[in-house]
Amino acid sequence: xxxALVILTLLSCSSVxxxxxxxxxxxxxNGDESxxxxxxxVCGVCKVEATCSDGVLNGNESGIDCGGPDCELCAPTCTDxxxxxxxxxIDCGGPDCxxxxxxNGVLDGDEEEADCGGSCPEKCPTCDxxxxNGDESRIDCGxxxxxxxxxxxxxxxxxxxxxxxxxxxxxxxxxxE
Ligand SMILES: [Ca+2]
Ligand SMILES: [Ca+2]
Ligand SMILES: [Ca+2]
Ligand SMILES: [Ca+2]
Numbered sequence: 001x002x003x004a005l006v007i008l009t010l011l012s013c014s015s016v017x018x019x020x021x022x023x024x025x026x027x028x029x030n031g032d033e034s035x036x037x038x039x040x041x042v043c044g045v046c047k048v049e050a051t052c053s054d055g056v057l058n059g060n061e062s063g064i065d066c067g068g069p070d071c072e073l074c075a076p077t078c079t080d081x082x083x084x085x086x087x088x089x090i091d092c093g094g095p096d097c098x099x100x101x102x103x104n105g106v107l108d109g110d111e112e113e114a115d116c117g118g119s120c121p122e123k124c125p126t127c128d129x130x131x132x133n134g135d136e137s138r139i140d141c142g143x144x145x146x147x148x149x150x151x152x153x154x155x156x157x158x159x160x161x162x163x164x165x166x167x168x169x170x171x172x173x174x175x176x177e
Contacts, residue, residue: 023037024038024042024043025037052065052066052070052071062074062080063077063080078091078092078096078097078098085097088103089101089102101115101120102115102116102119102121102122112124126140127140127162134146138150140162142162148161148162148163149161149162149176150162151163152175152176154174154175155173155174155175156172156173156174161176161177162176163176163177164176164177165177
């Protein structure tokens, strides 16, 4: 029993370090610390001061080493949630980013028709919007299958016209009003 105690005491003595041994709070870079009182095998990981040139997104940066109040503005990207660079809308358009939803010729997102309506800047053409748009050849007429023919066009039924098709009594046809 006494022998064991002696061995224990010897062991604990041998692990006690001299007074000037490196510690993690002596204010000196010693031992295997990579900086003062941090790093190495014993002390905690060193805290790195965020800088605009450390190659890491840290501090108040919005991108790696850019953005925020301290660093230079970030270069525009197609994923930064901002309308910048040559983009025609947020993160799309221009030579670098994908085609914007409202310009891709496809009915997608909340569009009412391809590339119009919903959240697109363009309203979809209608036959009563007072604007020549869509396939209309004049204001609100002329795209025969949708709005009907414009006034003066030959017609057979009211359905042919944007307005109506008054028959000429001597003829089987009329002209749209
Ligand atoms: Ca940084
Ligand atoms: Ca962008
Ligand atoms: Ca679209
Ligand atoms: Ca129209």
